Amino acid sequence: DAKTTQPTSMDCAEGRAANLPCNHSTISGNEYVYWYRQIHSQGPQYIIHGLKNNETNEMASLIITEDRKSSTLILPHATLRDTAVYYCIVRRRVGGANNLFFGTGTRLTVIP
């Protein structure tokens, strides 16, 4: 599975949009982009995933560039509860490893 690159940390003001970037320049056509987050002392929580189209759910939006080499997770109105480590992961649709490769993620701190 392709590897990802994320900034180590980011800050965001409460109520503002948090935009978390991820580079996955070696992604192949049959790989999804997944986002998980991990709030302190909890297990990772699924947020969203996509293949090539932008996706939105109740938690966040996922914007994938046309060449699919990068993506951005958007939390539209960040709250203090969104403070967490955010992991960007790419996974093959079929075949390849079934496990998730997490990397070190981006530590997002939402500031009051």
Add this chain to the structure above:
Amino acid sequence: GAGVSQTPSNKVTEKGKYVELRCDPISGHTALYWYRQSLGQGPEFLIYFQGTGAADDSGLPNDRFFAVRPEGSVSTLKIQRTERGDSAVYLCASSRLAGGQETQYFGPGTRLLVL
């Protein structure tokens, strides 16, 4: 419905002892995963079950680590002759099926401390 549960939530043991960590997956999920997370790091894969069989155990660090899932539901991760370096959070996840399209849902983890 209920999520993935793990017991105990915390375990303190002495070097050289044997420990068992339990995972109850979401009902009906056929795939089950174990990960280990050291302080400041992301979770790292240990082993994955499809049904009762271990489909991929390539992440187990050595033969002191073993996991079972005898009836295709509950799984137990077993660590023999524990070492201080085994101290970590052990996470379990389950998914409806295996495969890249399937979302994995995680439990809260078991925090293991080896003194």
